[in-house]
Amino acid sequence: MFNPTRDQARLFFIESWRKHHAREPLTDMESVAAELIAQHPEYHALLENPEAVHKDFRPEDGQINPFLHLSLHLAIHEQLSINQPAGLRDAYDACLAHHAGNRHAALHDMLEALGETLFNSQRNGQPPDAQAYVENVMRRAGRP
Structure with missing residues (x-):
C-alpha cells in the first residue's frame, strides 16, 4: 500500500503542476491532480515554489493547508x-x-463532510464512519 510522507505527498502536487505547465507527460493521477490544482488559482503561486514543501499551515493562524485541501479532493475523486x-x-x-x-x-460540500468524518475518527480513536460520511453529504444536499 502506498503511504507517502508529508513531503512526498506535497511534492506530488508540486511536480504534477510543474509537469502540467511544462507540457510533460503526466500519469493518470498527476492529470487528476493538475486538473484539481487548475480549479484552485489561489494555490498556483504556492505550488510553483518547491520550497512550499516545508511550509507550515497552522489553523490557529487562520491558514488553510492547500496540500490537505487538494489531498481531500483527490480522495473524493477516487471514492x-x-x-x-x-x-x-x-x-x-x-x-x-x-x-x-x-x-x-x-465537491466542496463533500470535502467538508470528509474532513468532519476524519476529524471525528481521530478524535474518537475509531475508524472513519462511512455511513455517517454519506449521510453528512446528503444533509448538505438538503436531503435527510
Whole structure:
C-alpha cells in the first residue's frame, strides 16, 4: 500500500503542476491532480515554489493547508470513481443538483463532510464512519 510522507505527498502536487505547465507527460493521477490544482488559482503561486514543501499551515493562524485541501479532493475523486463508501455517488449527485450543477461547489460540500468524518475518527480513536460520511453529504444536499 502506498503511504507517502508529508513531503512526498506535497511534492506530488508540486511536480504534477510543474509537469502540467511544462507540457510533460503526466500519469493518470498527476492529470487528476493538475486538473484539481487548475480549479484552485489561489494555490498556483504556492505550488510553483518547491520550497512550499516545508511550509507550515497552522489553523490557529487562520491558514488553510492547500496540500490537505487538494489531498481531500483527490480522495473524493477516487471514492466517486468506485462509489465507495456505498451510496457516495448518489449523495454527490444530490449535492450537484442542490448546487444547480456546480461541480466544484458540490465537491466542496463533500470535502467538508470528509474532513468532519476524519476529524471525528481521530478524535474518537475509531475508524472513519462511512455511513455517517454519506449521510453528512446528503444533509448538505438538503436531503435527510
